[in-house]
Amino acid sequence: MNVILLGSGNTATALAKLMIQHEHRVVQVWSRSFANAQTLAGETGAEAIRSLSQITADADLCVLAVSDDAVADIAAQLHLRKSVLVHTAGSVSIDVLKNASLNYGVLYPLQSLRKEATSLPGIPFLTDGNTNEVKVMLYDFAKQLSGKVAFADDDQRLHMHLAAVMVSNFTNHLYAVTELFCKEHQLPFSMLLPLIQNVAGRLEDGNAFDLQTGPARRNDAATIQKHLDLLKNNEQLYQLYQTITNSILQMYHKKEELRL
Ligand SMILES: NC(=O)c1ccc[n+]([C@@H]2O[C@H](COP(=O)([O-])OP(=O)(O)OC[C@H]3O[C@@H](n4cnc5c(N)ncnc54)[C@H](OP(=O)(O)O)[C@@H]3O)[C@@H](O)[C@H]2O)c1
Incomplete structure (x- = not known):
């Protein structure tokens, strides 16, 4: 053409x-x-x-x-x-x-x-x-x-656009704030790349719901509290951590939101 x-x-x-x-x-x-x-x-x-x-x-x-x-x-x-x-x-x-x-x-x-x-x-x-x-x-x-x-059609495309923002733009934002966090604490962000690639890659073999891991998935309140304590002076990361942790707790444990 x-x-x-x-x-x-x-x-x-x-x-x-x-x-x-x-x-x-x-x-x-x-x-x-x-x-x-x-x-x-x-x-x-x-x-x-x-x-x-x-x-x-x-x-x-x-x-x-x-x-x-x-x-x-x-x-x-x-x-x-x-x-x-x-x-x-x-x-x-x-x-x-x-x-x-x-x-x-x-x-x-x-x-x-x-x-x-x-x-x-x-x-x-x-x-x-x-x-x-x-x-x-x-x-x-x-x-x-x-x-x-x-x-x-327009409506389906708009919904898919929103889905694309969630999985692409939002995850990248998490990478960006985490990169800054690593810099602040003299940690090499590059050490996280195999983890990022593994977690994204395994979606080929299973659904995201079943593949969830981490402290909120395990309902591990002690670890969640330790992490939040580390973030006491970082308002932005504190709120992101809390919001996403609450969302995972709701999905797997039907718990009331954390009030920390
Ligand atoms: N990038 C992506 O990942 C992606 C993915 C899917 C869909 N899209 C869609 O593709 C379209 C283009 O996005 P893009 O990422 O290519 O954007 P981009 O890299 O920022 O390029 C924007 C283009 O639009 C032109 N432009 C900007 N304002 C204009 C104006 N007022 N009048 C006339 N031309 C104007 C620019 O022309 P000059 O540079 O000559 O000024 C440039 O060619 C958008 O509808 C976007 O939603 C983008």
Whole structure:
């Protein structure tokens, strides 16, 4: 397929690499900053364009991969006929594209994407389309790019976006505050990497509920108290520790919340 990219950030760059790996062609790149469009166009063998009015009418697919709050603004400036227009956002309605093209949909990559990454991670996709024909076309296209593809309407995609925030952004935040805690106590955070990888990796073989371990899972009040004592001067970690401990106690021991 011939593809136009609108945007040149993490998502546009990762999708460009993935599409090229699967022998699709990036024909044009537009970005708010022309220099950024030129960089991505240079990497993908495409033409960089300065204005949305220069978009070719011949492309099969036009990927609008800009920040969530800019999707509607850019869509309002598009009037495509042949190309299927997609956005890539988890929490933006498909309807924002309805006046921008006859054929439109969503190609939402369910992955944390960074343009600096040297290799592409596996990227599951959630797809949607405004007609059955577009739904099938985008599903099939995503299937070429990935082993994991599912159809999702706005509501399903928004729920999955929330789920992605929980397992990715929230866990990373826990890593970040723990990294600081380790620094403060001259402990090497890198010693925790095998543990992090093991716990995430074993989800392939079981469900998260059954795999839970730790003091709260064992209802070990003495250890929990020792940990909370260590955190007395660290308000942020104290609250996180307490909130998550309470959630685990509720799930496995139906206990009243800790009041410490
Ligand atoms: N990154 C991820 O992990 C990920 C995963 C799934 C879905 N998504 C979705 O993919 C979309 C793009 O995200 P991203 O991660 O690629 O963001 P990003 O790396 O921050 O890049 C943002 C892009 O949007 C452009 N932009 C920002 N504000 C704009 C405005 N007001 N008008 C026009 N263009 C504007 C930027 O253009 P310039 O750089 O030229 O200024 C840049 O090309 C979002 O809808 C996001 O929800 C991201």
